[in-house]
Amino acid sequence: MIKLTFYFLTFISIWCLSSCNVVSNNEEETKYTTSVREVISQKSQALPLSNYCSSIKYILLESRKEAMIRKLLRIEFSDKHLFVSDGKKILKYHLDGTFVRQIGSVGKGPEEYGAGRVNFVLDPVHEEVFVWNTQGQVVVYRQTDGMYLRRFSVRQRILDMAYSKSADRLVVVGQRTEDKEGDLFLYKDMKRYDRMGMATDSLNYHNSSKKHIGMGSICYSLKDHIHFMFGSDDLMYEMNSDGSIHPYIHFDFENSVSYEQVDVRKNSYPNYLQVLSPVEMDDALFYVIKKGFNRKEVKFYFSVFDKKSGQSTLAKHIIDDIHGVGTFWPVQITDSGIIGQASASTILSECEKKNIDKATLGLQDLTMESNPVVIIAK
Template identity: 20%
Template sequence: MKLFAFISVNFIFCILLPSCNDNKRRKPDTGKAGITIVDISKARSLPAIGDAIKEIQFIPLETNDSSIVSTVNKAILYESEIYILDKEQRSLKVFGKDGNYLRSIGSLGKGPGEFTIINDFIIDPREKKILILSNNEQGIFEFSLQGKYIRSIKHRLYGNSFSRIDGKYYYHINQNVNDLSKHYNLIAVDSSGKVLDRLFPFPKSFGGGLSFSGFIFKNKKGFLYSSALSDTIYQIAAAGNGIYPKYVFDFGESAIPLSVKKSFDSFMKEGLRYSFLHNYVVESEDVLAFTYQDRGKIISAFCIRENGAGNSLIPVKFTFPIGHPIGLTGEGKVVSFISVAGFISALKAGKISELYLKEEFPELYELLPTLEVSDNPILTIVEFEMPQNF
């Protein structure tokens, strides 16, 4: 039984073309790695998601006046601490591995080291820094891991998410076009804000306020990247090793036609009839976990990479108590979360039975007497395994 309500999402319109800059078009470097096909058309649901879980941990995040978390947009586990991005609360909070609240990074305001919005954050393990992206301030704030403000960098770009590799800052851009980003989805700049490359053009004709789409998530070789209405995830490689397609998603007959991708009007009329990648993806050496939109519903799924046959993977769909994959631990475990308010509501409505919890997820069942509707989310850390006879 799926706990989370399906949500509708507006998308920007981007046709994933070979990487290009203003003057010339370059073909993706496909020689660096083989392309893996993720066959969504064969995605399967299990009678019980527990059949695909090797280990699961539930971590209630402490709730007090200083630690309120409305939702978890991103989670990074680093050096025994959990960093939680909550865009609704415009905050970055740090919890221990036991869920105890430790501190907040930065604060709201317009003074030195203060911001009025948080769009994304990353942790730089080499320099032991936290980097926070704030569109209202058009730049990046640097803090120590303990929350001491270091400096801010003005890039004059409006990104939904960002990453840094080899001294370059990469911004994912959607409708927030300006003279620097122009009509491109991925912008690379140096520390001074000088544009080094503009990648993945999108049509100049679309308009209107459109919500977040696309993602940038780091992996060992650099980071993964995809844009709206896409069926391809690209590897952005470190040390000048190029950009190349790594995963191509086969949606079968439900794949969104190019004609619908190109036209705002066509998508608004017909888009929810089709399937395409959504906002979240995490990747370890063994697991690829992601979300995709399937005819109006947001589906979470995973693949065991080492189990692929001929570079083709068949996904297993998530069900409760695992939500969207929002992070990854150093051990390759997927991080997600449970909304306590939604959880309690589902229990009262009979959508989830206490007997089911007691039998399948006893650790979560034992938490029931302690939960209040106003509590912070429960973080879940999951290690998947391929079900038998799959």
């Protein structure tokens, strides 16, 4: 009886301690806070790129027929190559823009990825490319030669992925099919599946308390941390290499209409606010604010949050004052720097308007028919 009482009390103590930890994590204050409504009330201004980086490089992607790509939706770098996707295919280039090969192909075969919008993430530890679609299908190829390795499924609708090099884990922002809650899933051993091809080695680390999630969900790796947020949430979270998760940035919407309050049958929600496309540097966070809900009333604002001052600035343009070429807006963060892109026509127009020799940008072969230009700022 004494033993049973001891075990029972021990269990209750552990349960209470774990419960306290959960409460503590939920009530933990965010590292940064910014008022979104205050930001959009500002007068927009042009901000020089030199405020945030010291160098900028332009890469012209080779434009032969098999290397053509319409728009760069994702860009990832390995030590010697860059990989890009336009949502339909994944292409590999040398760092100077020379085309190498296509990774995989669209189709219904066992070594192909299905039709529809596809995306990818690089595993720098094992030199693999994970190609995925929103339905939870993942196809894995070797980075070096594009050779098919394996395929598997996850039990979530995949919204975004990142690879934590320090923790050697694949991080998935996903949604369970039976509800609309956003979850963060971590996969350690990507070669463990059940007989139906489902990945089994997953840990559910985070739940967003029934926040609506959608294409606004984002997940990316920054040095030793993973940062992620869900579609209509007002919080960005930070996951450390030990797997612990903390509130990172609170975007204060100040009693604006939330997604949970929206009735899709109504046409007008001018006070609806949402944060999209955050891209981060050491000292700054670039992000887009969406105001309004339906297409006719929606407006987009660009903002830069300064971590040192804790202030956000409404940005009309980010000016490449290093080269004097024109505007720049970051679209992605990698260990190589913040990544932007520009169409060939935009670059050529800027060079002509400002009498800039395109060769000074390393774009001497740029023509109107060229691929989009990759821009790296550090």
